[in-house]
Amino acid sequence: MKTAVFKIWRGDAKGGEFRDYTTEVAEGMVVLDAVHEIQRTQAPDLACRWNCKAGKCGSCSAEVNGMPKLMCMTRLSEVPLEKPVTIEPIKAFPVIKDLVTDVSWNFRVKKKIKPFNPRPPDAPDGTWRMQQEDIDRVQEFRKCIECFLCQDVCHVLRDHQMHDKFIGPRFLIHVAALEMHPLDTEDRIEELRSSQGIGYCNITKCCTKVCPESIQITDNGIIPLKERVVDEFYDPLGWFWKGLKRLLNR
Amino acid sequence: MNGATALPRRSFGETMRADVWWFQPLLVFLGLSTFIVYSTWAAFQGKNYFVGDYISPFYSPEIFGDSPHSWFGPKPAWWPSWLLFSPALLVLWAPAGFRLTCYYYRGAYYKAFWADPPACTVGEPRTSYWGERSFPLIMQNVHRYFLYLALFFIWVLAYDVWEALWFVDPTTSKTSFGVGLGAIVLAINVILLGGYTFGCHSLRHLAGGFLDQFSRSPTCYRAYACVTCFNRRHMLWAWLSLFWVGFADLYVRLCAMGIWTDWRIL
Numbered sequence: 013m014k015t016a017v018f019k020i021w022r023g024d025a026k027g028g029e030f031r032d033y034t035t036e037v038a039e040g041m042v043v044l045d046a047v048h049e050i051q052r053t054q055a056p057d058l059a060c061r062w063n064c065k066a067g068k069c070g071s072c073s074a075e076v077n078g079m080p081k082l083m084c085m086t087r088l089s090e091v092p093l094e095k096p097v098t099i100e101p102i103k104a105f106p107v108i109k110d111l112v113t114d115v116s117w118n119f120r121v122k123k124k125i126k127p128f129n130p131r132p133p134d135a136p137d138g139t140w141r142m143q144q145e146d147i148d149r150v151q152e153f154r155k156c157i158e159c160f161l162c163q164d165v166c167h168v169l170r171d172h173q174m175h176d177k178f179i180g181p182r183f184l185i186h187v188a189a190l191e192m193h194p195l196d197t198e199d200r201i202e203e204l205r206s207s208q209g210i211g212y213c214n215i216t217k218c219c220t221k222v223c224p225e226s227i228q229i230t231d232n233g234i235i236p237l238k239e240r241v242v243d244e245f246y247d248p249l250g251w252f253w254k255g256l257k258r259l260l261n262r
Numbered sequence: 263m264n265g266a267t268a269l270p271r272r273s274f275g276e277t278m279r280a281d282v283w284w285f286q287p288l289l290v291f292l293g294l295s296t297f298i299v300y301s302t303w304a305a306f307q308g309k310n311y312f313v314g315d316y317i318s319p320f321y322s323p324e325i326f327g328d329s330p331h332s333w334f335g336p337k338p339a340w341w342p343s344w345l346l347f348s349p350a351l352l353v354l355w356a357p358a359g360f361r362l363t364c365y366y367y368r369g370a371y372y373k374a375f376w377a378d379p380p381a382c383t384v385g386e387p388r389t390s391y392w393g394e395r396s397f398p399l400i401m402q403n404v405h406r407y408f409l410y411l412a413l414f415f416i417w418v419l420a421y422d423v424w425e426a427l428w429f430v431d432p433t434t435s436k437t438s439f440g441v442g443l444g445a446i447v448l449a450i451n452v453i454l455l456g457g458y459t460f461g462c463h464s465l466r467h468l469a470g471g472f473l474d475q476f477s478r479s480p481t482c483y484r485a486y487a488c489v490t491c492f493n494r495r496h497m498l499w500a501w502l503s504l505f506w507v508g509f510a511d512l513y514v515r516l517c518a519m520g521i522w523t524d525w526r527i528l
Contacts, residue, residue: 078278078383098278103383143477167379171272172391194475211395215369218382231463231493235365239406239467246403 013038016088017096018046020058024109031055032096037088043099044072044083047111059110067224070159074111075100080161080222102164104180115160121179125187126203130195146194152232153189155225158182162219162229168212178209181219181229188233191240201244210237272385274377283381290374294367297504301358304511305350310518311511315426316444318514319451319507323418324349331422357415357507360408365463366500368402406464413465416456423449429526441528444513451510454503461492461499 016037019030033050044062051058060083063069067085074083077091077098091097105113134141162181168174179187187208191200204210219229227233243250277283304311304320311318312329324332326341327349337347361367372378379386394402426445428437459465470486473479492499516522 075278075383077280080383092280095280098280100278143475145476145483146474165382167386168391168393170383171379171386172389174391178393192474194477196474209393209395211400212391212393214372214378214393214399215365216373216379216382217369218379221382230365230369231496235463236467236471238365238403239464239471242403242406242464243467243472246400247406249407 014093016046016093018050019096019098020047020050020055020110021098021100022055022058022110023107025107028107028110030098037093039089041088042084043074043076043081043086043088043091043097046088046097047083047099059108059112061112068157070157070224073102073159073161073164075102075164080164082159082161082224085224102160104164104166104169105160117175118158118160118163118180118182121183122186125179125183125190125208126198126200128190128193128196129198131197140195142194149232150189150193152227153185153192155227156182156185157225159224161222161224165218165222166213167216167218168209168214174209174212178212181213181234183208184210184213184237185227185229185233188237191237201240204237205241205245210234210241213238274385274387275380276385277381277383279381279383283384287374287377287381290370293501293504294371294374297508300508301354301511304515305354306346306348307515308348308350310515311350313444313514313518313524315428315430316442316448316514316517316524317422318350318511319419319422319448319455320354320511321350322422323353323415325352331425353415356408356411360405360412360459361500361504363402363405363408364500365405366496370497405462406468409459409462409464409468412455412459412462416452416459419448419452419455423452439528440526443525443527444517446527447510447513451503451506454499454506457492458496458499458503460489461494461496462489463493463496465489466493 013036015034018033018035020033022028022031033054035046035049035053037046044065047058047060051060060072062072062084064071065084067082070082072083073080075081076083076086080102083099099111101107101111101113105115105117108114130140133139160182163169166180168178169180187200187204190196190198213234215230215235217230220231223229301320311321312331317324317329317331321327322331326332326334326337328336332349341347373380377387392399394400423445426448427439427441429440430437466486466489469489470476470479470482473482476483476486513522517524
């Protein structure tokens with residue numbers, strides 16, 4: 013059986029270091045399998061968060077060879093094994109232990125976003141009617157598994173640590189899912205511009221690149237939201253046009 | 263972050279990535295730099311920008327100028343003598359502004375020219391960061407105004423192609439339909455610029471993206487779907503059109519200089 017070397021970051025909030033582990037690898041294995049094998053045979057105290065092993069729970073986010081990935085979805089056949097494979101915790105959030113980080117900031121951010129506020133029901137039985145073309149766009153955003161790889165790769169959070177000023181791609185997608193929902197009546201544009209800091213996104217598309225659900229975060233979520241902010245705050249010709257339409261409709 | 267320990271910043275260029283992460287930003291840097299140098303040089307030339315019925319896309323629409331394509335005749339008398347004149351300088355700012363504020367190019371040149379970041383998960387050279395929230399980058403929000411101009415330019419360049427299909431016989435002065443290689447070069451230019459412009463993110467929004475209920479406006483939905491189709495390959499259109507507009511200028515220029523001869527196909 014082939015062997016491979018894994019350099020795994022070991023430590024906690026106070027600091028840590030990379031430690032080398034050599035383990036056997038077989039066809040079909042993913043990075044998480046190798047981590048589990050190392051846990052089983054060499055490092056039972058190695059902390060690693062995981063759950064579904066199917067790329068649906070978003071728990072096993074880590075950085076494999078410097079790129080944010082789900083360990084359960086990263087096949088060893090896709091990773092060059094001739095050199096040691098580095099595995100680190102995600103960088104945008106504080107480390108708890110080894111590969112486990114404290115992502116609770118994300119849940120606090122989500123609570124601050126204005127929730128779904130639907131229009132009154134369309135039918136007497138309290139239900140609504142929607143057309144498929146109205147909901148297609150939003151369905152893409154609802155594929156998000158909250159692995160926070162997009163938050164990790166976003167340089168505004170990762171390098172500039174602007175967690176108090178910018179909600180990150182995950183929550184811009186969440187806002188997009190609400191804002192573009194055909195039933196929703198809430199207006200979130202002012203918050204997007206101010207407290208949620210959409211202007212900090214400089215469209216590097218790194219979030220789109222790492223999304224395991226292949227959500228077009230930048231093109232379908234963030235840029236359309238940026239355009240809605242432009243409508244509201246930076247387009248005098250648009251204001252004039254809307255005013256004129258209102259006047260003519262009277 | 264509440265109660266969280268800030269992680270140590272990575273220094274400029276520091277990363278655990280094992281791939282050649284610098285290759286793509288380098289290509290973007292070289293590609294855009296080459297285009298900027300060439301287009302600036304070509305814009306300042308002020309000559310060899312037309313030949314027969316062809317006009318370089320860098321000089322069209324020619325508002326004032328010496329060619330038969332000029333809309334309002336030669337350089338106006340009121341033009342200050344100390345100010346350099348070239349017909350391209352009167353128009354080139356509009357497509358340049360369109361590309362400068364384009365969502366695709368923004369992401370690309372922030373990385374390649376400003377290392378903000380140099381590539382995904384690669385350490386940055388600066389600690390401060392303002393994003394597009396304050397001056398000067400807040401001006402990127404003007405993109406849709408450049409889009410309006412770019413749409414106008416597409417029509418002008420398409421008209422130039424139409425004009426390029428009519429040849430005047432120098433002996434009889436009779437006009438006849440014909441197709442030269444130059445007309446095909448200019449036509450491809452319009453197609454590529456059209457693919458790039460009609461896939462613009464701002465156009466996608468204005469065409470229908472602003473709606474929450476597409477079903478209430480089927481026309482907008484169809485327009486949105488059409489723009490989305492171009493938008494999926496926006497980067498590809500951006501690069502192809504950038505290369506070809508430069509090549510179209512070069513083709514006309516070399517023909518005007520007599521280095522190349524236009525090949526009449528029909």
